[in-house]
Amino acid sequence: MSVITINNLKKEYSSKSFSKNKILALDGVSFDVGEGEIFGLLGPNGAGKTTLIKILLGITFPTSGGGKLFGKELNDVKVKTRIGYLPENHSFPSYFSGEQVLYHFGKLSGMNPGDVIRKADEYLNIVGMNEWRKIKIRKYSKGMMQRIGLAQAMINNPDLIFLDEPTDGVDPIGRKEIRDVLLTLKSQGKTIFLNSHLLSEIEMICDRVAILNKGLLVKEGRVEDITSTDSYAFVTSDLNDEAYNSLLNNYKAVIQSKNSFLVPANNLEEVNTIIDFLRSKNVMIQSVAKEKITLESKFINLIEHKL
Amino acid sequence: MELLTFISGIIREAFAKKIILSIFIFFSLIILFIVFAATNDSVAGMLTFLEASGGNADYRSAVIYFESNISSKIPMFMLTAFYLIIVSSFIPSMLQKGHIDLLLSKPISRTKIVLGHLIAGTTFAFLSSFFLLGIIWLIVSFKTGVWHIPFLYSILWFTLIFLVLYSFVILIGLLTKNTILNILINLILFFPLSWIFYLLNLVTKKGEQFFSFGAVTEFIIKFFYYILPKPWDLADLCENTIKVEALGSIQPIISSILFIGIMISLSIWYFNKKDY
Numbered sequence: 001m002s003v004i005t006i007n008n009l010k011k012e013y014s015s016k017s018f019s020k021n022k023i024l025a026l027d028g029v030s031f032d033v034g035e036g037e038i039f040g041l042l043g044p045n046g047a048g049k050t051t052l053i054k055i056l057l058g059i060t061f062p063t064s065g066g067g068k069l070f071g072k073e074l075n076d077v078k079v080k081t082r083i084g085y086l087p088e089n090h091s092f093p094s095y096f097s098g099e100q101v102l103y104h105f106g107k108l109s110g111m112n113p114g115d116v117i118r119k120a121d122e123y124l125n126i127v128g129m130n131e132w133r134k135i136k137i138r139k140y141s142k143g144m145m146q147r148i149g150l151a152q153a154m155i156n157n158p159d160l161i162f163l164d165e166p167t168d169g170v171d172p173i174g175r176k177e178i179r180d181v182l183l184t185l186k187s188q189g190k191t192i193f194l195n196s197h198l199l200s201e202i203e204m205i206c207d208r209v210a211i212l213n214k215g216l217l218v219k220e221g222r223v224e225d226i227t228s229t230d231s232y233a234f235v236t237s238d239l240n241d242e243a244y245n246s247l248l249n250n251y252k253a254v255i256q257s258k259n260s261f262l263v264p265a266n267n268l269e270e271v272n273t274i275i276d277f278l279r280s281k282n283v284m285i286q287s288v289a290k291e292k293i294t295l296e297s298k299f300i301n302l303i304e305h306k307l
Numbered sequence: 308m309e310l311l312t313f314i315s316g317i318i319r320e321a322f323a324k325k326i327i328l329s330i331f332i333f334f335s336l337i338i339l340f341i342v343f344a345a346t347n348d349s350v351a352g353m354l355t356f357l358e359a360s361g362g363n364a365d366y367r368s369a370v371i372y373f374e375s376n377i378s379s380k381i382p383m384f385m386l387t388a389f390y391l392i393i394v395s396s397f398i399p400s401m402l403q404k405g406h407i408d409l410l411l412s413k414p415i416s417r418t419k420i421v422l423g424h425l426i427a428g429t430t431f432a433f434l435s436s437f438f439l440l441g442i443i444w445l446i447v448s449f450k451t452g453v454w455h456i457p458f459l460y461s462i463l464w465f466t467l468i469f470l471v472l473y474s475f476v477i478l479i480g481l482l483t484k485n486t487i488l489n490i491l492i493n494l495i496l497f498f499p500l501s502w503i504f505y506l507l508n509l510v511t512k513k514g515e516q517f518f519s520f521g522a523v524t525e526f527i528i529k530f531f532y533y534i535l536p537k538p539w540d541l542a543d544l545c546e547n548t549i550k551v552e553a554l555g556s557i558q559p560i561i562s563s564i565l566f567i568g569i570m571i572s573l574s575i576w577y578f579n580k581k582d583y
Contacts, residue, residue, distance in 0.1 A: 013582075059411045060582040080414035087412075091405030093316075095323030107312040108413040152409075162412075 003160050003191045004033035004056065008065035011051055011215075025051045027215040028065065033208075038182060038192045040202040040223075042295075043212035044303055049195045050088060052212070053162050056193075057085055069160065081110045084158035086149045088165045088195075094138040098129055098148050101137060102155050109156035116155065123151035126181060128174075142169030150178060154185070161185065164195045179205055203227065203295040211302055218302050226298055231262045231291040232271055237284035246277070262291055309415040310423050317397060317427035326393045333389065334439045338446065341377070345447045349373060370453040375549040377443060378461035383468060383542045386436075388494060390469050391476060394428050395489040398480025407583045417579045424477055425470075425571060432469035436462045457549050464545035471536045471563045472497055474570035481578055497538060505539040508532040536566050 011026040026048045033039045043049050054060040056067060058074055072079045092101050099120050106116035124130045127147040132140070137148065146169055153161050163182075167175045175198075182192055182205055196202055202209060203223055211219040219226060231254075238258045239247070247253040247261060251274060254262040265271045271288065278285060321327050350369045357364035357372060401407060401424075410420065440462050448454045475496060480489045507528045511520060520528065540559035547554055 054408065054583070057408075057412045059408050061580070077414050077416045080412060083412065085409065085412040087405055087408040089405045090409055091403050092409075093320060093323070093406070095320070104312065104316060105409070105413070108309055108316075108410070108415060110309055110414050112308070 001035050002032040002068075002071075003035050003037075004039075004067065004069060004193065005071075006031055006052075006056070006065075006067040009052070009055060009062050009067060010064045011048070011055060011060070012063045024215045026055075026062075026212075029212070029215070029217045030065075031210050031217065031220050033191060033193060035191055036186065036189050037207045038186050038194060038205050040206035040209040041193065041195045041212065042199065042202060042209055042299055046214075047212040048215045049212055050164060053085075053164055053193070053195060057083070057162065081156065082159045084109075084153035084156060084161040086146075086153040086161075086163045086166055088168070090145070090149050092137055092145075092148070092152075095136065097134050097136050098140070098151075099124065099133040101148055101152055105152045106155040109158075111156050119155050119157065120151075123154050126154075127151045128177060143171055143174050146170050146178075147174065150181065154181075158190070160191045160193065162193045162195075165197065166194070167196065167198060167201060175201065199296040199299055200294070209295070211299060213303050219298075223295065224292075227292045227295055229291045229293055230266060231264050232274075233260070233262055233287075233289050233291045234274075234278075235260050235286040235288075236278060237286070239283060240281060243278060243281040243283050246281075251277075259286075309413065310419050310426075313415060313420065313423040314427045314430070317424065318431065320397065320400065321393075321431065324396070329393070330389075330435050334435065334442075337439065338442050341443050341446055345373070345450045347451075350451055366451075367453050367455075370447065370451045371455055371458075371550060373451075374444075374447060374455060374458045375546045377447075378440070378458070378464070378542075378545055378549055380539060380542045383465065383538070383545070384498060386439075386465065387468055387472060387538060388497065390432055390435075391472055391493050391497065392490055394431070394473060395476055395480065395493065396486040397424060397428070398477055399484050399486045399489065402481070402484045402583070404583075411583060418575050421477060421481075421571065421575045421578055425474065428473045428476075429466060429470050432473070433462065433466045436465040436469075440465070455549075457551055460548045461545050464541060464548065467560075467563065468538045468541045468545075471538060471541070471566055474567040474574070475536065478570050478574045478577070481574055481581070496536065501535045501537065502539055504528065504532040504535055505537065533562060534566075537563055 007030050009026050009029045010024075012022040012024055015021040015023050029048075029052065041049050041052065051060060055062050056069065056074060057080070058077075067074055069076075069079050070082060096104060102120040102123065103113075103116050106119060107113065111119070124133050127150055129144065129147050129151065132144060137145065140148065146166060150163070150166055153163065167178055170178060179201065182194070185192060186205075194202065194206060206223055208222050209220070209226065210217055236259050239255075239261075244255065247263065248255060251263050256262065263274050265274065275285060275288070350366065350373055353372050354364055354366065354369035357369060401410065401420075411417070415423075440459065444455075444458050447458075472493060476489060476493050479492050483489055483492070511525055511528055519525070537559040541563060544554055544559060
């Protein structure tokens with residue numbers, strides 16, 4: 001079942017008040033996010049990522065097109081009781097303490113006071129902010145603000161959580177802790193919509209990603225599909241001259257060293273043909289694996305080709 | 308539940324920004340002043356003044372005259388201007404980037420957010436006026452022995468005057484997102500703009516036996532008089548209520564309620580279509 005459905009979404013902004021010049025922030029974007037997925041939204045600055053999240057949450061309105069959350073129209077206020085949101089550069093009232101942030105936004109999310117207090121205790125522990133709960137948030141570091149922001153996004157036990165740069169300003173250990181929290185949420189069946197510049201993190205935890213550039217959806221799919229290539233990496237015993245020359249000339253291999261090389265192959269039959277050839281040349285095979293590129297490399301390739 | 312939380316958030320903000328504390332200090336100073344001013348000598352002075360004005364005055368009417376002066380235009384102007392200055396930051400503060408995003412992601416409609424501000428502001432004005440005018444009434448009543456209940460109606464009049472101007476504060480706050488600009492525009496509307504048209508309207512009504520503005524000028528004066536808020540007319544009605552005199556025309560009450568309705572409707576319409 002689709003938790004998020006986006007259909008031909010378009011958003012234009014006027015460059016200045018009363019100006020006829022329009023800036024196209026989103027240009028006919030469509031995709032779905034399934035239940036229980038961690039979905040990553042990628043793109044360079046100004047690609048339209050935050051605009052997309054804001055439209056889904058009813059903070060900004062689309063110029064045309066639309067979408068649904070849990071099968072309900074985007075302007076349905078009640079559906080927001082099932083949603084948590086951590087905005088980029090969020091600004092909580094500075095006179096609140098950490099626990100007051102959770103109490104206030106929990107109650108605004110429609111929770112009753114008893115549940116808010118119980119859940120606040122639980123999530124302050126999960127994000128490692130229990131010791132700081134009574135301290136005014138104006139004294140918090142950036143990383144601590146992100147942790148409280150994350151707890152705030154989870155306080156109403158939402159089924160769908162939007163996180164805009166959740167690890168921004170968080171140290172590597174904190175990032176790992178946040179990743180673990182997200183994976184725990186996923187194991188509980190929650191759907192997470194993640195917007196982050198840290199592609200390595202996205203690659204580590206996301207099931208699927210969408211890549212936006214200048215308002216256009218340039219790629220969407222499973223992370224392993226996006227990062228896979230049509231090459232196979234072989235590790236073998238040292239190649240003899242005959243095998244070496246044949247791999248280079250007949251199989252278009254990219255030789256990396258005397259015992260490792262990449263060979264393009266469209267299917268398993270071709271891979272097995274190469275294995276048979278190597279065995280016939282008395283080359284011992286240690287491993288064969290489908291070659292992958294990092295999400296970052298793929299992202300840069302896609303964006304640079306489109307720019 | 309969400310609306311109550313939102314309203315309590317605004318009141319909490321007022322506490323955090325020391326707004327409640329400054330009101331308490333300001334009002335305590337006024338109350339102290341009244342403690343010293345409300346003496347038998349002052350009432351005697353009022354009595355002499357009323358007798359000199361040709362009225363059939365007694366001690367009770369002198370006390371009522373003293374009370375009506377407390378709720379007259381100048382104190383009303385000072386109190387309302389004070390309220391306007393302190394509440395003008397509420398909307399711009401809510402619209403701060405990062406805060407408004409979070410608020411709009413919660414299951415509370417934009418219409419309820421505007422109404423929540425209106426309710427919170429009105430409650431705040433009512434309670435603080437109740438505190439100030441209630442204590443003043445107690446002091447004057449204890450000191451003079453005259454327990455004049457209609458003075459307490461001024462709490463409702465002051466709240467209505469505040470509400471009229473606050474509805475405009477909400478609209479300008481949404482349009483400008485700027486506290487200083489909000490204060491300036493609202494103070495200009497309050498004084499001198501609505502004051503000038505209040506006076507011009509009085510002149511067109513009472514001065515017609517001596518001179519005439521001409522049809523076009525009179526139309527312009529009437530036009531602006533009717534579309535602008537009428538705190539000064541409401542202050543007149545407040546004085547009449549305290550003096551237990553005939554209320555006169557209720558046109559300022561009807562046009563003020565219409566003004567509140569239009570300003571809040573415009574605010575809701577604008578807020579409901581605005582991208583943040």
